[in-house]
Amino acid sequence: MSNKFKDTLLIGQTDFDMRANLNQKEPKFEQFWLDNQIYNKKMKLNENKKVFVLHDGPPYANGDLHIGHALNKTLKDFIIRYKNATGYFAPFIMGWDTHGLPIESAITKMGVDRKAMDSVSFRQLCYKYALEQVQNQANQFNRLGMFTDYETKYVTLTHDFEMSELRLFEKMYQKGLVYKDAKPIYWSPSSETALADSEIIYKDVTSPSIYVGCDVVNNKEFENTQLIIWTTTPWSLPSNQLIAVGEKIKYSLIEVENLDKKFILASDLLNQVSQNIGWENVKALKEFDANKLVGLNYVHPLYDQIISKVVLGHHVTSESGSGLVHVATGFGEDDFLIGKQNNIKPFAPIDNQGKFDDRISDLDPELVGMFYLDTNKIITKRLEQSHKLLKLKFLTHSYPHDWRTKQPVLYRCTLQWFVNLAPVKDEILKNVDQIDTHPKWAKRRLYQVLDERTDWTISRQRLWGVPIIAFYDQKII
Template sequence: MDYKDTLLMPKTAFPMRGNLPNKEPKRQEYWDDTNLYEKVQERTKGRPLFILHDGPPYANGDLHIGHALNKILKDFITRYRSMSGYHAPYIPGWDTHGLPIETALTKNKKIKRKEMSIAEFRQKCAEYALGQIDSQRKQFKQLGVRGDWDNPYVTLTKDYEAAQIKVFGEMAKKGYIYKGLKPVYWSPSSESALAEAEIEYKDKRSPSIYVAFEVTDGKGLLDGGEKFIIWTTTPWTIPANLGISLHPELQYVVVKAHGEKYILAEELLASVTEELGWDSPEVVKTFTGKEADKVVARHPFYDRDSLVMLGEHVTTDAGTGCVHTAPGHGEDDFAVSRSYGIEPLSPVDDKGVFTAEAPGFEGLFYDTANKNITEKLEEVEALLKLSFITHSYPHDWRTKKPTIFRATSQWFASIKDFRQDILDEINRINWYPSWGETRLYNMVRDREDWCISRQRAWGVPIPVFYGEDQTPILTDETISHVSDLFREHGSNIWFEREAKDLLPEGFTSEHSPNGEFTKEMDIMDVWFDSGSSHEAVLTQREDHRRPADVYLEGSDQYRGWFNSSLSTAVAVTGKAPYENIISHGFALDGEGRKMSKSIGNVIVPSKVQKQLGADILRLWVSSVDYQADVRISDDILKQTSEAYRKIRNTFRFMLGNLADFDPARDRVPEAEMEEVDRYMLHRLQQVVKDVRANYEKYEYSPIFHQIHNFCTVDLSSFYLDFAKDVLYIEAKDNHRRRSIQTGYYEILTALVKLLTPIIPHTADELWEHIPGAEEESVQLTDMPEPRQVQQMDELEGKWDHFMQVRDDVLKALEEARNKKVIGKSLEAKVTIVPRDKETKAVLESLSYLQQLLIVSEANVTDSSPEAQAYRYVDVAVEKHPGEKCERCWVASDTVGEDSDHPGLCSRCAAVVKENYAN
């Protein structure tokens, strides 16, 4: 007889290799064909709603690893919620307006913008954006992200634009929208105003100059001829200088140096003396800033005054304490000048080129003009020092080129009018991580009015008309009419029709006695677009509501979507559009560097999916602390693949040993299960409890580590290992065997469900092989609930203690193996001497101690002279003197006792005779 045929070896069609790149697309196709998303929604209908509102990615270009991190995290949340008592629909969205699409058309697609009308160009933009959505949607689905992909929200659709106009109108109705002349971030490269959210800071090399302004009218305080010293890193703003700002409470001094009298803050005298190389300057006069109010100096090279003004914004952190003031190019400059009745001067055009208002520099690009202006200052002997510094400077986040501050007439949303309401809501919301609250709070607290107008073509028009006297017309009637027009025709109608044809029929206004109207040609900031999604999506979709439960985006969105959504929602409703904010960090390479094509360290999601599989990428997402910056590289993904392999093989082993198990027929009642099996179920319950708690807290790396450790330590290194001697060797219906199988079944089913949000492709594949699984997909089931395993109160301590004792024995076996006393542990005979009564009681109560320790014989005695001391027990290890059983490989003194089966131990001989006699 071939004894191999009498062993109940594992059998399963679940393969060892995942082959994910080939299998996942087929499974995704199956999910689509069977309408799995709709089936999940139907199953959970009627449950409490849970809404994760998708922050719309920009519809341009292939997905990068940040996209994958973001969407996979969202998928974890919605999948978990739909399996834990909620109805959790997921509506993906796309942001579609803005400069990148205009640039893609004009540069990459070679569209000749000036050869077509605005409406025609906008139509090209829309077509391009929709094509990009199709491409990105396919890539998101390849990551296994489940959602209503056939019905996303898109910011260019008619209904969305109509809802956005409604938000704008409500804010205007409350007086929050106004047009004004103010310095704003201006991008010469984009030829448009920018919001703070569109600014990023990068290092820039700039000239650093000290300039003298001569006093012409000292107002009785100064004699005249003294010179105020200003310091600036933007020489190009000198032609726009209209004043010098002093702090009213600071002490200023007049000092003699190099034959001149100079004025600066007393506190900065030492640093300026060093900078300008003065030799023992003499202080001849001291006064406070407020005493010098309205003193008049002369512009260095123009025949005009430069008025001394008082401003609290002046500091002594750097410079001279005398601040060059160009109200057309700075917020503080603008504010202090306005309080003195001085209008801003901004002599640069949309492209950053000087106009005729800057004589001598007309036609020069502002940055180029730095040199010319510096030379002019030197020519008139006003330049005291020129050097260069590298400092952090605002750049256009899209073109990556420097911005300037420029006073232009723009549309603004007045944040200050409801700022406190926003701050109160920030305090009420839950933040993950907690520092997000402080970050957004400080941004809002310090924020000035929001510039919402852009000088571009591709976006939602600002729905304002102008009368014949150029008064803006913005009424409930006009807003409602425009919203209706957009809902019916789309916003392109604004550029296709004349102003009079966009107004309500018969509309009249005192500002247009002749019935002539014009329309605003600026568009809205794209952050106003996406920031209106709480109105356009949450209140418009049947299965949604405002506020959403969760907004989850990258940490850059504190200044972006988190911010604009909060501002528009509080403005319109008085409440935040979300209850919880979760932010994630950026994806860096394995060394913590930013990904760059030039460095060659970019990890592309589609490439990972094709080489390793989406589930590997998803498992990586679950393994990192996503609330900080995360690292990813080929080596890191290799480690993730290895962890996946261990988890997969653990599940495969359990499946293989359930080949002859029918839960309806073979399941052992919990009260009748063996102690060790109940103990493992108890360990499982702790995993279930901890995993679910972490899902609730949106913390996934603990889930990864808990399940990975349970699979590799509790299961593979213990439960699955020792159980082979029962599962393979005993008769099919042996009670101990069926008890272990019941344990495997319970553990496998629970773990597969717990991992479904993270690796859904693998979870569904596993589900197909689990005996007795009735649902077509594990996604149509609920998460396991942690429970109390029967009769575990008194057994938990016993088995916890045994596991500690087992560690001692394993150390002894390892040492014996290193000394060549034994090879495999089944060759060993161990003698164990308990070091305390508790340990003795535990060991003596275990009927199958040798199986639990995977040795051929284990004896518990009161003493053994050969034993080595460990923490709980003394252990002696020797090679077992008995013969090795041909069937179970256990060394036993009983091998040869049965004449029919001389190569078997008595246990195996009995099993074979009873079950394989024929």
């Protein structure tokens, strides 16, 4: 019956297949575009039209593409195709970022011991691996149907590209923007290198929060008295060099029922500290300005043979803590500046891997070779035994991490190269004012980030990258 009626139907005839079979046809289309140079012909056709430039922020040449790469490139491809179809000369020049830690890590995972071979041989392995990854990703982008010519791509490891970076570096140096100095910067023990602000992410961590009493000495007015400091980094206490007070803060001398010592802290924080420590029946004996504390001597919280002093600190507030700040000049930017103002050299006895090194051996040989975070328990235990630990709690807070390894970083004083952004910041922000972004909030965020940026750390303690070209006079180093 069905065959009788089939002949009576007027059904259109077509050469199109009933199924798309794109997995078979797409490679043929792509090969047709390549063989006939469709992209280059379109560029030739549009070469005298208004130019539209898309700057392709490059993917990193390490491993296969993922869905993020596909989304990024297809969105750009939509824009480029549209612009070329609506009266613009819109080339799509793709690029690859081929330097840095991920490639070093990939080579190391292959069983290569970076420290057991010379730097040239290791760099050659990185170079070869990076080019292999570029070709692999280019083949995968081609399967996505990118409207581009892969022969015009830019790759950051090429001689011309590296020379362009060094010429820009020279310009910055000639303008007095580049300098070398030892100061605290973000340091990643997991990557064994310095990091810039842009390479930092924040994750919540749980840290020990401790109130510590430091014994005042050589002062009759404050006999049997402790200065209260608060920190979430007990590991930094071996490097304590000063205690800072705030110039405009009022301080109180207090006594606590059933305790034989008196204590000094910011008046505004008296109730908060008492509650956190668990003190009851606290009596304020007297109140005074910060200047009364400046120059006061105290015993180091861990090492009785070290006597340090109290100084003014521009960063000290009475919003949290105790109003007296533990200063370790090698482990914080504000601490470093206070040390500099008081002619104290930074002390940061932690090596590239985040372990205490021989610089602490005379003071505390037990800590040598220990990872800095692993010393928190030892240090808090010692403070408890010496009756200087007033309270130990645990606090969940946001803490900086290495964006690649997702491991914690620390501020650590090391010798690095920097770019001074202050002389050019106004010009940078004026340029930001001239751009449009979609969505609008992205522009405000970009402006804020750039406005808050301090000096830019540009050096890295890695082998696979563009070397900083610097020559030294042997007579003065």
